Amino acid sequence: DADVTQTPRNRITKTGKRIMLECSQTKGHDRMYWYRQDPGLGLRLIYYSFDVKDINKGEISDGYSVSRQAQAKFSLSLESAIPNQTALYFCATSDLGGRYSDTQYFGPGTRLTVL
Amino acid sequence: QKEVEQNSGPLSVPEGAIASLNCTYSDRGSQSFFWYRQYSGKSPELIMSIYSNGDKEDGRFTAQLNKASQYVSLLIRDSQPSDSATYLCAKNTGNQFYFGTGTSLTVIP
Numbered sequence: 001d002a003d004v005t006q007t008p009r010n011r012i013t014k015t016g017k018r019i020m021l022e023c024s025q026t027k028g029h030d031r032m033y034w035y036r037q038d039p040g041l042g043l044r045l046i047y048y049s050f051d052v053k054d055i056n057k058g059e060i061s062d063g064y065s066v067s068r069q070a071q072a073k074f075s076l077s078l079e080s081a082i083p084n085q086t087a088l089y090f091c092a093t094s095d096l097g098g099r100y101s102d103t104q105y106f107g108p109g110t111r112l113t114v115l
Numbered sequence: 116q117k118e119v120e121q122n123s124g125p126l127s128v129p130e131g132a133i134a135s136l137n138c139t140y141s142d143r144g145s146q147s148f149f150w151y152r153q154y155s156g157k158s159p160e161l162i163m164s165i166y167s168n169g170d171k172e173d174g175r176f177t178a179q180l181n182k183a184s185q186y187v188s189l190l191i192r193d194s195q196p197s198d199s200a201t202y203l204c205a206k207n208t209g210n211q212f213y214f215g216t217g218t219s220l221t222v223i224p
Contacts, residue, residue, distance in 0.1 A: 033212070040123075042216035043159070043203065050210070058211060090158055102147050102207050106158035 003027045004107035006091050012113045019078040021110050023091030031094045032074040033058075033104065034066060036087040043090065049074055081114040088112075116141050121204050121215035129223050134191040136218050138204030141185070147207035148180055150189045153217065154200045162202075163189065194222045 004025045013019055023032065034046040045058030047066040055066060063085060067075045078085055091107040119140045128134045140148075147166055151159035163178040165171045165187065171178045177190040187206075191198055201217040 035214075040216060042119075043205075043214035045211055045213075048210070056210070059213075102212075103149070103161055103164060104159075104205075104212060106160070109158050 004091060004093055004105055006089075006107040006110050008110060009108065010111045012115065013081055014115050015082055017081050017114075019081050019112065021076045021089055021091075021112070023074045023076070023107055025072050025091075025093045025105075025107075027093055027095075027105060028071075029093040029095045029105070030071065032068065033092040033094075034064075034074070034076045035090045035092065036060070036085075037090060037109075038087050046076065078112075078114075081112075083114045086112060086114045117215075118142065118208070118213035119204055119206055119215040121202075121218050123216055124219040125221055126218055127221045127223055128194050130194060130196060132194050132222075134194045134198065134220055134222070136189040136191075136202050136204075136220065138187045138189075138215055139185055140187065140204075140206050140213075142206075142208050143182065143185065145206045145208045148178075148187045149205040149207075150176075150178060150187075151203040151205060151214075152198075152200045153203055159203055191220075194220075196222045196224050198222050 007022045033048040035043045049068045065077045089110045092104040121138050149164045150162045153159045165178040165180045175192045179188045199221050203217045204215040
């Protein structure tokens, strides 16, 4: 089984709808991240969390919110989706401490289309 | 100025040749640098990490870091068609990761 899973894998929605993307991990990592990827713009950090009580904004947090329900679960919400939020979304995890503590492990991605 | 800059390519090399991928970054305080490979439609996967000036070799891959010049490179020796992918350069500054836009590499059989 995959260490980092994302649901759904594909989603088409309409402008104004509320959308939640979910991420779960079995790696036992403390740190979790949400990125979006757009052609020509690369991967950009939306939010990150270092533990259940720690949530931080990334480079492009406007229009998004997150919830860290447990060490293993980190959800991304679009409260009112707009077309320019159409992108490929990745969840990632990394470990706290240790030699490889800042290596990121990515989920398979969620392709979101907002019409 | 972008945190991490890469030439988007595309870069084409014949099978068996050396592919050279380059990356520059802002912020001299950055400590950790990474190269990820991403196949079309797939998630990024880590190839190499490098933290100190100089070269780091892992199989056919060599990462080079020059902090004075704020420059990171990746050399792929004996390139194979399976190396055809987009290569992302990334850095960790403080608690945030910054990625370049990626360089598309095609290895021609």
